[in-house]
Amino acid sequence: QITLKESGPTLVKPTQTLTLTCTFSGFSLSTSGVSVGWIRQPPRKALEWLALIYWNDDKHYSPSLKSRLTITKDTSKNQVVLTMTNMDPVDTATYYCAHRHCTGGSCYDDYWGQGTLVTVSS
Amino acid sequence: IQLTQSPSSLSAFVGDRVTITCRASQAISSYLAWYQQKPGKAPKLLIYAASTLQSGVPSRFSGSGSGTDFTLTISSLQPEDFGTYHCQQVNSYPITFGQGTRLEIK
Numbered sequence: 001q002i003t004l005k006e007s008g009p010t011l012v013k014p015t016q017t018l019t020l021t022c023t024f025s026g027f028s029l030s031t032s033g034v035s036v037g038w039i040r041q042p043p044r045k046a047l048e049w050l051a052l053i054y055w056n057d058d059k060h061y062s063p064s065l066k067s068r069l070t071i072t073k074d075t076s077k078n079q080v081v082l083t084m085t086n087m088d089p090v091d092t093a094t095y096y097c098a099h100r101h102c103t104g105g106s107c108y109d110d111y112w113g114q115g116t117l118v119t120v121s122s
Numbered sequence: 123i124q125l126t127q128s129p130s131s132l133s134a135f136v137g138d139r140v141t142i143t144c145r146a147s148q149a150i151s152s153y154l155a156w157y158q159q160k161p162g163k164a165p166k167l168l169i170y171a172a173s174t175l176q177s178g179v180p181s182r183f184s185g186s187g188s189g190t191d192f193t194l195t196i197s198s199l200q201p202e203d204f205g206t207y208h209c210q211q212v213n214s215y216p217i218t219f220g221q222g223t224r225l226e227i228k
Contacts, residue, residue: 037217047157047165047208049217060215096164104171106212108155112164 002026004113022080022097035100040093127220140196144209153213160205
């Protein structure tokens with residue numbers, strides 16, 4: 001059974017760096033083809049894709065946020081970490097991590113964490 | 123790649139046939155997924171590869187389309203189908219989502 005859970009601060013101040021951890025079970029990020037992604041959703045707004053990392057450490061970022069994001073994995077701990085620098089109130093959102101199911105040449109987010117609400121305020 | 127969903131919201135009766143569309147700003151083959159999201163919950167994968175039903179999803183949900191135009195159809199709306207529906211393209215990076223369609227039960 002695949003499960004994921006996000007953890008991190010619920011409140012950060014403007015200009016601070018946010019560090020979120022996705023702890024998962026039921027799969028290994030050292031298995032060929034596996035990947036984990038991060039998606040966020042500001043209150044009452046659309047989903048926004050942020051970044052993802054593959055088993056081979058290949059990484060992809062949202063171009064609009066690339067300069068502020070870093071995604072890493074710790075295979076031994078079954079964790080994926082997302083850091084976002086220079087936080088701003090517009091970054092207030094629920095942040096999700098998701099396991100990606102790959103088939104037919106592409107991958108889809110089939111298992112999601114419950115999400116963690118991060119508020120940016122002084 | 124920009125995804126535009128229509129309508130932005132709709133209200134329908136139980137038993138109605140409901141269709142939501144998603145249009146991509148450029149061709150994405152069949153690399154499209156549909157998600158259902160209930161208030162306060164994470165999105166749930168319904169359809170992937172434009173028309174493949176995710177395991178455990180009721181057969182009243184179906185997807186179609188390729189290239190730039192896609193549809194999600196609920197053949198007979200049930201009370202538990204309320205929520206927001208999102209399309210997502212995975213043809214190329216950056217992965218993008220539509221703005222969402224809010225579905226209410228009359």
